[in-house]
Amino acid sequence: MSLENDPDGWFDRDVDWEKLKAILVFMVPGLTLFAIFSVYPMVYSVGGSFWVWDAFDPMHFVGLDIWVETFQDEAVINWDNIKELEYPMGALPQNLIWMVIHVPLSTFLGLGLALLFSDLRGRRILRSMVFLAFTTPTVVIGLVLLFVYDPQAGIFNELLRTIGLEGQVRNWLQEPQLSMYALILGGVWVQTGFSMLLYSSALAGIDPSLLESARVDGASRYRRFRDIIWPLVKPVTAVVVIMGMIWVLRIFAIVYAAGGPSGGPNGVYSVLGLEVYQSAFSHPIEYGRAMVVALVELFIALPMAYYIARMD
Amino acid sequence: MRSVSKYFDGGETVANYKLDLEVEDGEFLVFLGPSGCGKTTALRMIAGLETPSEGEIYFDDDRVDGLAPADRNVAMVFQNYALYPHMNVRENIEYPLKVRGVPPEERDERVAETAELLHIEDQLGSDPAEISGGQRQRTSLARAIVREPSVFLLDEPLSNLDAKLRLEMRSELKRLQNELDITTVYVTHNQEEAMSMGDRIAVMNEGTIRQVAEPQELYKRPQTTWIANFIGSPPMNLFEGTQQNGTLDLREDNTLPMKGETASESVSLGVRPEDLTVSPDAPDSDWTIQGTVETVEPLGEYVLVNVDVAGSLVSVKVPTTDVRPGQHVHLLFEPEDAYLYDGDGMLVA
Structure with missing residues (x-):
């Protein structure tokens, strides 16, 4: 290319080639890891979802057959039960229902607790107690839920007996139409610790003189929350909501611990993660189907990850 | 203020001890003292942001020390201006009117008037982050005076400005106070500010008022060696x-x-x-x-x-x-x- 064909003056520009080289060298390790562990599995799954597999070897190309089969599979989407609003509705709708209930609940509970604890004595201990659930392995949370909802020894049923609701006592994790909500509550308990922590630090970041100024300006407690606190913690809300959605999308251990690989009786609380696990690790092994379900998860998560990454 | 005291940490820290002070209507009173002398706490008690541990505070004949800040009709300017970062200049100035339910037409009118008074008409659409320190200061003053408070409280409002702006704002503040004739309590550690602006100065040290006097008298007849040492540059x-x-x-x-x-x-x-x-x-x-x-x-x-x-x-x-x-x-x-x-x-x- 000659200089006459260079209207932008690219070749006149002072490009520091040494610096550019150094930047590239420093990027190689990170990009390599990213390529091996992120890009390659995604591309491989997309490709692999068009093949029938024998264990880990692709056997023959079937095009979109596996995709069509998967979406017609009642374990993934059960159209009949969705119309009746009855469980099991399939892993995908159940996972989405989980999201719709879980995310607002854990977000508002987290904000509420953060506000409640913000100027309370002993707030550190209280915060630690709430956050403890988030630090606990989710498998353990699932086991704890088994105990909590146990019909004989469970504290939840014990509570019902104490307040005189003897008739409501049951094994909450075996009730097809209720067990899903029982598990969601457990998930909310975990995620609330996380959202509370984010909100607490966001609240601590608000200049106290802003709230004092609003008080002097005549704003009531509610107006101070609506006009000052809420707009200032909004960016955190976006993070909390999206992290919550991604967390629910990846949910696995709680469900597995509470109901085994089938996701409770008849799969009434099966989720996408469980479907991937079942297809890939239990007989008959259907590797293509596992990839399709995993890709569905990925497609739901991608725009959220993109949004988070674009935030200032 | 009648023997107003404030203790923190269950009485271990004494911020203010038996303050007795009367401020006339329309007067410009300055609390002057070194850092940590309790002048800001005294101001915050007048504002209602702190409750006195003992003593009584009256506005005219009404006892106010049990009232919330909102019910005292005071306006306060904070050291760091405390502008709401998510609202533009207009919304900041408008906010106290809005929460008090002033109708929109009247709000617009009063915001425009106040902005003109403080020469920030051109900044009304800007965010606080986009304007200069002096303009932020003016915005925060505008927000304070827009609802015509009965008492105007200023907590070291000029300390974040550079020397030239500080001089400018000093005369501006004095002009405003003269024009609006609002009772003003002003906190500063800068004696030059206190001397030039105050009708009277209350010199504070270690939580108590040491002397209340007009600037010239304070300079001419400092009542204790501590005040004599504090006032004047170099001091007595x-x-x-x-x-x-x-x-x-x-x-x-x-x-x-x-x-x-x-x-x-x-x-x-x-x-x-x-x-x-x-x-x-x-x-x-x-x-x-x-x-x-x-x-x-x-x-x-x-x-x-x-x-x-x-x-x-x-x-x-x-x-x-x-x-x-x-x-x-x-x-x-x-x-x-x-x-x-x-x-x-x-x-x-």
Whole structure:
């Protein structure tokens, strides 16, 4: 290319080639890891979802057959039960229902607790107690839920007996139409610790003189929350909501611990993660189907990850 | 304020102790004192952001110390302006009217009026982050005065501005206060600000008010050695000595004639740097003190001569001088320019 064909003056520009080289060298390790562990599995799954597999070897190309089969599979989407609003509705709708209930609940509970604890004595201990659930392995949370909802020894049923609701006592994790909500509550308990922590630090970041100024300006407690606190913690809300959605999308251990690989009786609380696990690790092994379900998860998560990454 | 006290940490920390103060309608009162003297706490109690541990606060005849800030009709300007970062200048100024349910047309009118008064009409659409420190300050003032409060409280409002802007805002504030005639309580640690703006100054130290006086009186008759030391730049010179048999003995053979009591008593003699003159020859006066020149600092407007008198440094402000460091000199003053403080640091004469 000659200089006459260079209207932008690219070749006149002072490009520091040494610096550019150094930047590239420093990027190689990170990009390599990213390529091996992120890009390659995604591309491989997309490709692999068009093949029938024998264990880990692709056997023959079937095009979109596996995709069509998967979406017609009642374990993934059960159209009949969705119309009746009855469980099991399939892993995908159940996972989405989980999201719709879980995310607002854990977000508002987290904000509420953060506000409640913000100027309370002993707030550190209280915060630690709430956050403890988030630090606990989710498998353990699932086991704890088994105990909590146990019909004989469970504290939840014990509570019902104490307040005189003897008739409501049951094994909450075996009730097809209720067990899903029982598990969601457990998930909310975990995620609330996380959202509370984010909100607490966001609240601590608000200049106290802003709230004092609003008080002097005549704003009531509610107006101070609506006009000052809420707009200032909004960016955190976006993070909390999206992290919550991604967390629910990846949910696995709680469900597995509470109901085994089938996701409770008849799969009434099966989720996408469980479907991937079942297809890939239990007989008959259907590797293509596992990839399709995993890709569905990925497609739901991608725009959220993109949004988070674009935030200032 | 009637013997208002404030304790923190269950009484372990005393922020204010028995403050008694009356501020006239339309008066500009300044709380002046060093950092940590409790002046901001006192202001916050007037605002209602802190509740007094003891004592009563009245606005006219209404007791207000149990009322929330919103019910006191006070407006406050904070040191860091406390502008709401997510609202633009207009919304910031409008906010107190909005929460008080003022109808939109009246709101617009009053915001426009206030913005004009403070010369920020052009910034109404900007965010606080986009405007300069001075404009932020004006916005925060506008937000305070837009709802015509009965008391206007300012907590070191100029301390975040650069020197030039500070001077400008100082006269601006004074102009506003004159125009609006709002009772104003102003907190500062800057004595120049206090002297230039205040109708009266309440000097505070260690949580209590030491003296309330008009600026000139405060300067002319500081009631304690602490205030004498605090006001003026450089502050008043204090000579320690003993008073006995009609004379005042300062250290190193400096004796001054003294009428009055005969009892031997330790006292301090205070003389402002500008009331002293320095001369190499012994003058024909009884009111002289001897010392040795340490340094001579020509500052343009005046010359500051630091003289060593019995081991302590004495500042002298003179228009010109030909004394040199190391020279033995006599410091001369008129007896009416001298202040005598007793052993407890209280003004005697």
